[in-house]
Amino acid sequence: xxxxxxxxxxxxxxxxxxxxxxxxxxxxxxxxxxxxxxxxxxxxxxxxxxxxxxxxxxxxxxxxxxxxxxxxxxxxxxxxxxxxxxxxxxxxxxxxxxxxxxxxxxxxxxxxxxxxxxxxxxxxxxxxxxxxxxxxxxxxxxxxxxxxxxxxxxxxxxxxxxxxxxxxxxxxxxxxxxxxxxxxxxxxxxxxxxxxxxxxxxxxxxxxxxxxxxxxxxxxxxxxxxxxxxxxxxxxxxxxxxxxxxxxxxxxxxxxxxxxxxxxxxxxxxxxxxxxxxxxxxxxxxxxxxxxxxxxxx
Amino acid sequence: xxxxxxxxxxxxxxxxxxxxxxxxxxxxxxxxxxxxxxxxxxxxxxxxxxxxxxxxxxxxxxxxxxxxxxxxxxxxxxxxxxxxxxxxxxxxxxxxxxxxxxxxxxxxxxxxxxxxxxxxxxxxxxxxxxxxxxxxxxxxxxxxxxxxxxxxxxxxxxxxxxxxxxxxxxxxxxxxxxxxxxxxxxxxxxxxxxxxxxxxxxxxxxxxxxxxxxxxxxxxxxxxxxxxxxxxxxxxxxxxxxxxxxxxxxxxxxxxxxxxxxxxxxxxxxxxxxxxxxxxxxxxxxxxxxxxxxxxxxxxxxxxxxxxxxxxxxxxxxxxxxxxxxxxxxxxxxxxxxxxxxxxxxxxxxxxxxxxxxxxxxxxxxxxxxxxxxxxxxxxxxxxxxxxxxxxxxxxxxxxxxxxxxxxxxxxxxxxxxxxxxxxxxxxxxxxxxxxxxxxxxxxxxxxxxxxxxxxxxxxxxxxxxxxxxxxxxxxxxxxxxxxxxxxxxxxxxxxxxxxxxxxxxxxxxxxxxxxxxxxxxxxxxxxxxxxxxxxxxxxxxxxxxxxxxxxxx
Ligand SMILES: [Zn+2]
Numbered sequence: 001x002x003x004x005x006x007x008x009x010x011x012x013x014x015x016x017x018x019x020x021x022x023x024x025x026x027x028x029x030x031x032x033x034x035x036x037x038x039x040x041x042x043x044x045x046x047x048x049x050x051x052x053x054x055x056x057x058x059x060x061x062x063x064x065x066x067x068x069x070x071x072x073x074x075x076x077x078x079x080x081x082x083x084x085x086x087x088x089x090x091x092x093x094x095x096x097x098x099x100x101x102x103x104x105x106x107x108x109x110x111x112x113x114x115x116x117x118x119x120x121x122x123x124x125x126x127x128x129x130x131x132x133x134x135x136x137x138x139x140x141x142x143x144x145x146x147x148x149x150x151x152x153x154x155x156x157x158x159x160x161x162x163x164x165x166x167x168x169x170x171x172x173x174x175x176x177x178x179x180x181x182x183x184x185x186x187x188x189x190x191x192x193x194x195x196x197x198x199x200x201x202x203x204x205x206x207x208x209x210x211x212x213x214x215x216x217x218x219x220x221x222x223x224x225x226x227x228x229x230x231x232x233x234x235x236x237x238x239x240x241x242x243x244x245x246x247x248x249x250x251x252x253x254x255x256x257x258x259x260x261x262x263x264x265x266x267x268x269x270x271x272x273x274x275x276x277x278x279x280x281x282x283x284x285x286x287x288x289x290x291x292x293x294x295x296x297x298x
Numbered sequence: 299x300x301x302x303x304x305x306x307x308x309x310x311x312x313x314x315x316x317x318x319x320x321x322x323x324x325x326x327x328x329x330x331x332x333x334x335x336x337x338x339x340x341x342x343x344x345x346x347x348x349x350x351x352x353x354x355x356x357x358x359x360x361x362x363x364x365x366x367x368x369x370x371x372x373x374x375x376x377x378x379x380x381x382x383x384x385x386x387x388x389x390x391x392x393x394x395x396x397x398x399x400x401x402x403x404x405x406x407x408x409x410x411x412x413x414x415x416x417x418x419x420x421x422x423x424x425x426x427x428x429x430x431x432x433x434x435x436x437x438x439x440x441x442x443x444x445x446x447x448x449x450x451x452x453x454x455x456x457x458x459x460x461x462x463x464x465x466x467x468x469x470x471x472x473x474x475x476x477x478x479x480x481x482x483x484x485x486x487x488x489x490x491x492x493x494x495x496x497x498x499x500x501x502x503x504x505x506x507x508x509x510x511x512x513x514x515x516x517x518x519x520x521x522x523x524x525x526x527x528x529x530x531x532x533x534x535x536x537x538x539x540x541x542x543x544x545x546x547x548x549x550x551x552x553x554x555x556x557x558x559x560x561x562x563x564x565x566x567x568x569x570x571x572x573x574x575x576x577x578x579x580x581x582x583x584x585x586x587x588x589x590x591x592x593x594x595x596x597x598x599x600x601x602x603x604x605x606x607x608x609x610x611x612x613x614x615x616x617x618x619x620x621x622x623x624x625x626x627x628x629x630x631x632x633x634x635x636x637x638x639x640x641x642x643x644x645x646x647x648x649x650x651x652x653x654x655x656x657x658x659x660x661x662x663x664x665x666x667x668x669x670x671x672x673x674x675x676x677x678x679x680x681x682x683x684x685x686x687x688x689x690x691x692x693x694x695x696x697x698x699x700x701x702x703x704x705x706x707x708x709x710x711x712x713x714x715x716x717x718x719x720x721x722x723x724x725x726x727x728x729x730x731x732x733x734x735x736x737x738x739x740x741x742x743x744x745x746x747x748x749x750x751x752x753x754x755x756x757x758x759x760x761x762x763x764x765x766x767x768x769x770x771x772x773x774x775x776x777x778x779x780x781x782x783x784x785x786x787x788x789x790x791x792x793x794x795x796x797x798x799x800x801x802x803x804x805x806x807x808x809x810x811x812x813x814x815x816x817x818x819x820x821x822x823x824x825x826x827x828x829x830x831x832x833x834x835x836x837x838x839x840x841x842x843x844x845x846x847x848x849x850x851x852x
Contacts, residue, residue: 001470005470016637017637017639017640076571077495078495078498078499078505078509079506079509081499082499082502082505082506085502099636099637100637100639100640101633101634101635101636101637103633106633108478109477109478109479109494109496109497110495110496110499112476112477112478112496113477113496113497113499113500114469114477114499114500114502138614138634138638138663138666138667139634139637139638141630141631142633142634145630
């Protein structure tokens with residue numbers, strides 16, 4: 001079985017031309033901290049020479065040609081994913097930068113195929129341009145569809161937007177309740193974009209939280225990480241706790257022993273994407289009756 | 299001047315040259331046409347040439363030119379056909395097709411017995427159960443053929459496959475999985491249907507085999523054989539194949555260099571397929587690779603894709619857009635495959651370098667973007683004979699054809715859609731009024747746009763007689779006539795699949811009519827399309843083709 005059944009988290013990064021996707025990707029690969037990240041770039045376009053700009057890093061950068069991801073037999077995309085599956089060791093994660101007109105909702109099924117698990121859909125939006133772009137002929141509705149699909153929105157360039165990005169925020173809020181993170185110059189905690197990494201089983205003690213770099217730490221002006229104690233819960237109780245998390249939650253993760261079901265339950269939250277699923281493959285001793293939660297400071 | 303030359307006497311030579319529209323014979327030497335006329339006229343003019351009567355009972359026409367096809371048509375014939383309609387294969391044999399599950403199982407049993415290696419996958423394609431009365435093909439139907447050999451049935455749409463239990467067990471999803479497009483039965487187990495490409499990718503080995511075929515020279519040979527069987531002497535690959543490095547070009551030129559290779563190939567370069575560099579660099583590359591052309595392979599044109607398909611609801615439409623879902627909910631507009639900024643950057647670079655660009659535009663909104671882009675490019679750089687071509691143009695309006703005419707553009711109209719999806723367009727995608735003016739050849743004529751008609755093989759089967767039959771009759775699969783006012787004459791349709799197709803490929807000085815000085819590329823038909831009932835044009839037998847004066851043989 002491929003990678004012993006491991007499914008690599010697969011993050012989609014969408015947004016129109018100029019939204020700052022490449023800057024974000026570059027920051028992430030430059031601060032990967034030993035993670036083996038496969039970066040997929042669905043754009044070899046020259047007005048946006050992303051693939052060339054993305055710096056060398058420990059993982060792999062694969063270029064995808066345009067044109068096929070959403071339709072036809074999608075041979076390029078299928079072949080590229082097959083190239084990743086042929087790696088002897090699973091990478092830690094896959095980050096795919098979509099083209100400017102890529103619609104994440106239509107690409108998402110690919111991120112949940114053999115060897116991969118859709119982690120989340122992140123959409124970058126230019127604080128200065130978004131309101132105008134949404135009105136543009138030909139592509140205005142496409143940008144709306146991208147935002148609608150977002151689990152998490154990264155609002156870029158609010159430092160240069162005349163109104164500080166308030167018009168852009170209104171546009172986003174018109175179609176999406178996803179948390180909005182301000183991202184300047186692509187600086188984003190890697191854990192926020194790619195998920196909390198590292199062995200979650202050691203995350204039991206609140207006082208160790210600040211010391212764990214893999215938890216992204218806390219930037220009080222931007223986002224805070226905290227631990228939510230769960231105690232003894234049933235599966236339904238766990239689900240309702242997860243569903244009732246505030247819309248400011250960017251990410252949350254937990255491995256929990258529920259009182260009424262045998263397998264461990266995994267909590268996985270990326271903004272508005274919230275899943276609780278059984279993990280019978282994991283040792284019950286790894287459970288921690290607490291949930292790590294990152295919340296945006298708006 | 300090595301060969302002595304030969305006069306081909308025919309029942310009739312239909313030249314499509316207005317000066318000499320019909321003749322008794324055509325004289326050929328060194329792959330070129332010496333002249334057309336009577337045998338006596340040819341001998342008086344060119345000396346005592348030998349008279350060949352191979353086609354004495356046939357009608358000779360210019361070889362058909364398919365200006366929008368894909369080499370996948372050849373790749374897929376690596377496996378057997380299992381579709382509903384009988385179909386000719388590249389070997390010239392007619393496959394009866396599968397009109398029932400039992401017929402499919404019989405075919406699979408026969409193919410299973412022919413395979414030696416018990417682990418080798420058994421793949422068939424083209425399966426089309428929409429006429430079977432509702433029952434879905436499932437793994438259990440295929441398991442009776444083999445419980446050990448992986449079996450994969452590719453449906454006609456290419457968006458769906460059905461696999462057997464052995465295959466699902468090999469990939470570990472027989473008990474179901476969380477991948478979108480993998481339906482399960484009442485017992486929670488996968489039923490064997492894999493819907494849409496992401497789910498289809500679960501059949502890892504079989505999909506890899508399919509994609510592997512695209513880079514195999516044997517696929518190009520089968521593509522050209524398929525062309526021969528249906529009477530095409532020139533076929534195109536509209537940008538699905540990568541033409542970046544020397545190896546990519548050599549795949550084409552080496553395959554076509556074989557003695558007696560049965561068709562000319564015109565692969566178009568798609569800048570979105572593996573091309574690196576600035577728009578100007580890619581445009582220079584598009585010009586440079588013309589030097590790699592051979593008598594049988596012509597490089598130098600470009601293809602880009604702006605939107606998706608109408609039947610897939612992914613083409614970009616102007617208001618009022620697609621009809622709603624049956625439950626009344628609105629359908630979103632389709633998708634763009636290139637940003638307008640990127641498209642215009644590429645387009646303008648090709649235009650400046652005098653490279654003709656063919657652009658896939660199914661929906662009318664995509665046509666608007668193309669027209670705006672051509673307009674802007676022409677305002678910056680004047681080039682009168684650009685022949686930029688709008689491909690598919692299925693929902694193009696009269697107003698858009700008027701603009702197209704003023705901008706000096708060509709169209710390539712997807713007439714085969716009327717037969718294959720016309721009923722669905724009327725009922726499901728755009729409704730009766732817009733369906734009636736889809737693929738509007740008569741409108742293009744009225745508004746002065748030169749056009750070809752095409753199959754987009756393998757989206758629909760390669761075959762210019764069928765394609766022109768659609769433009770002439772506009773009959774749907776259910777037998778209705780869709781938009782009778784958009785029908786065109788046999789003469790007009792025949793020009794569309796010969797000289798006007800050659801024109802948009804910038805080859806009209808070499809092929810597309812039978813006249814002195816052009817390449818001796820002919821198709822021999824059992825009947826004259828001008829003489830028969832227009833409804834049987836598609837059924838006229840193709841006797842043979844000649845490419846460069848040589849009769850192509852299986
Ligand atoms: Zn095509």
